[in-house]
Amino acid sequence: GQQVMQIPQYQHVQEGEDFTTYCNSSTTLSNIQWYKQRPGGHPVFLIQLVKSGEVKKQKRLTFQFGEAKKNSSLHITATQTTDVGTYFCAAHPNNDYKLSFGAGTTVTVRA
Amino acid sequence: DTEVTQTPKHLVMGMTNKKSLKCEQHMGHRAMYWYKQKAKKPPELMFVYSYEKLSINESVPSRFSPECPNSSLLNLHLHALQPEDSALYLCASSQFDTGQFFGPGTRLTVL
Numbered sequence: 001g002q003q004v005m006q007i008p009q010y011q012h013v014q015e016g017e018d019f020t021t022y023c024n025s026s027t028t029l030s031n032i033q034w035y036k037q038r039p040g041g042h043p044v045f046l047i048q049l050v051k052s053g054e055v056k057k058q059k060r061l062t063f064q065f066g067e068a069k070k071n072s073s074l075h076i077t078a079t080q081t082t083d084v085g086t087y088f089c090a091a092h093p094n095n096d097y098k099l100s101f102g103a104g105t106t107v108t109v110r111a
Numbered sequence: 112d113t114e115v116t117q118t119p120k121h122l123v124m125g126m127t128n129k130k131s132l133k134c135e136q137h138m139g140h141r142a143m144y145w146y147k148q149k150a151k152k153p154p155e156l157m158f159v160y161s162y163e164k165l166s167i168n169e170s171v172p173s174r175f176s177p178e179c180p181n182s183s184l185l186n187l188h189l190h191a192l193q194p195e196d197s198a199l200y201l202c203a204s205s206q207f208d209t210g211q212f213f214g215p216g217t218r219l220t221v222l
Contacts, residue, residue, distance in 0.1 A: 030208070031208065033210055033211075041215075042199075042201055042213045042214065042215050042216050043154060043201070043203075043211075043213045044213070045210035045211060045212060045213075047210075048209060048210050088153055088154075090153075092208045096167075097142050097144075097159045097161060097166060097167060097205075097207070097208065098156055098159065098167055098169075099144075099156065099211060101153035101154055102153065103152075103153060104152075104153050106151075
């Protein structure tokens, strides 16, 4: 079945620095979604990308979908303590409600 | 109302008990989901209901029994659970293959 691989597993960032988390698939994806889960919380939907090469921004977060629709990235600029949490990418197999999650990138921030 | 609610927040049960988890959404979403999440792992899909009918069962043991009484409610009936079933149980809803809205979860401990 479709698997979504996500790296890195952990990201320790100095406050104010930038970082990127990557998501890769061996098969073409119909869309990709990103979620954030704060410690002790539940996943919160951030965004969905559908088009090849699509780039979307939410304040300091930039989401990108690869031209071949097999990879995606989330780039955060000027990291803040509020960015702490685990970021998951997730993708749908075609014509299915099932959402396949990546392993997640857990972000910690050094003040 | 853009919220998914779940009750109870915490549940401790013995292996011979019968209990139920409840989930409610009023966003008009026609797909509802149950996930199981272990610590430091991504959510793992258990069941999907589409238009109040079970559409996906991810080979979940029969000691977990889902029920969808109407388009807003989703229950998960628990019976004869094992200690390894202790986890965070998340409910989510969505409109087809768009982003999923998760509830806060029920943290279950099986003694």
